[in-house]
Structures are given as C-alpha cells and as structure tokens.
Amino acid sequence: MEAAIISPLFLLLGAAILFFASSIKIIYEYQRAVVFQLGRFWKVKGPGMIIIVPFIQKMAKLDLRTLVHEVPPQDVISRDNISVKVNAVLYFRIVDPEKAFIQVADYFTATSKLAQTTLRSVLGKHELDEMLSERDKINADIQAILDAQTEAWGVKVSNIEIRDIELTENMIRAIAKQAEAERDRRSKVIHADAEFQAAQALVNAAEILATTPGGIQLRYLQTLSDVAVEKNSTIVFPLPIDLIKPFLEMMEKRNAS
Secondary structure, X not given: OHXXXXXXXXXXXXXXXXXXXXXXXXXXXXXXXXXXXXXXXXXXXXXXXXXXOOOOEEEEEEEOOOEEEEEEEEEEEOOOOOEEEEEEEEEEEEOOHHHHHHOOOOHHHHHHHHHHHHHHHHHOOOOHHHHHHOHHHHHHHHHHHHHHHXXXXXXXEEEEEEEEEEOOHHHHHHHHHHHHHHHHHHHHHHHHHHHHHHHHHHHHHHHHHHHOOOHHHHHHXXXXXXXXXXXXXXXXXXXXXXXHHHHHHHHHHHHHO
C-alpha cells in the first residue's frame, strides 16, 4: 500500500525535475536570446542563466560578435566605361536582436546581398583613377549607405574594405603605357628646366665678368690653370688681345724712344 503511494510521488517529483531542468538555458556573454511567449515577442534575455517555460515560451539565440564576410567579386563598369572586377571584405554585427530576428528572415544573407548591390552602384559613379587612388573615401561612402539601410534590421555595418580591383590585360598594358609616357614627360620637363637654369647661370656669370675690370683675363688664366692640371703633352690655346695689349703698348713705347 505504501509502495503504491510513494511511486506516483516519485514520478511527479521526477517529472518536475525534468521540467525545471529543460526550462533552464545558459546564454553566453556574446549571445542574446529572443524570447517569444505564445507566439508573440516577449523580451530579449541574457547573458547568463535564464528560464524558459516549456510549451509556452520559445527562444532563438543570436550571436552579437562582429562577423567578417567576404563579398564575392563583382563586375563593375566605371564612369569612364572601364570594366573591372572588384571584391571586398565586410564587417558587421547585430546591435538589436529583436529587429535582427523579426524584421528580416536572414539578416546575414540580406546584408551580404545589399553590400554587393551597393558596391556596384557606388563604384559605377567613379572613374578608374578614383577607384585606385581614393579607396578610403569610397569605403566610407559605401559603409555609410549600408549602415543607414541595415539599421532597420538591427545590424551595424562597422566597416567595408575594397580588397582587389582586377583589370583586364589590355587595360593593364594601356595603363603601363600611360605611366611610361607620363614618366617621359616629367623627365623632359626636368631636363628642360635644368638647361634653363644652367643657361641663366651662364648669362649671370657673363654679365658679372663683363662689368668687372680684368674679369675676363682672370677667368682665362683660371681656365689655363685647370687645363694644365690634365696630363696633356701639347696644349694649343688662343691668346686674347686684351691680355697682351699692355705688353704691346710697352714695346711700342720702348721702340719709339
């Protein structure tokens, strides 16, 4: 008789323990639980230990950590009608678990597809030179557009980085020729500027020598001294009349006397 009474009590106790154990859930620090009660949203719980009433409440766990997603290569036509293939890396995370679970069926896929279309749209407004030289600005523009649109889904796009811009072989050769022509142009400009500066310096030096008494003679003697340093067996040089004119005048005076 006692055994018959005790047995149902143990069954009830065991059922109560199982019921209580199944209602306990552990939510990690980087997770949140979106809880529904009788099909309607109730609240967001976590982190730590939470209690979910079986058959009445349901929950879904969401990861709040930043996700890194590689955007597939996209075919883009730039504003100057150059076809390129661009891929990027997207960084985003959930900031509102309720919206991320209720407002969109698959927040990850939705954010990825939006990033692809936005990447093509924004890059199509820029020329190739801008894509190559202004990546930081373009990244910021794309990030701002994505962040504004994903806010309704409870998703925060923290950053997007354009990783590779692939060109066709013909375009690579054309850019190489353009760069070579630009280098030649700069070289010629630098050479012409150097010639101009040298010519200007010679003009200035000539003006100084012309206005200085005996300057031409001193310069001539200096040149002879420089030539004499070289290992030459024979040196032939003209003798300026200004240099020997004083000696000629002395000889004429001596002959006249």
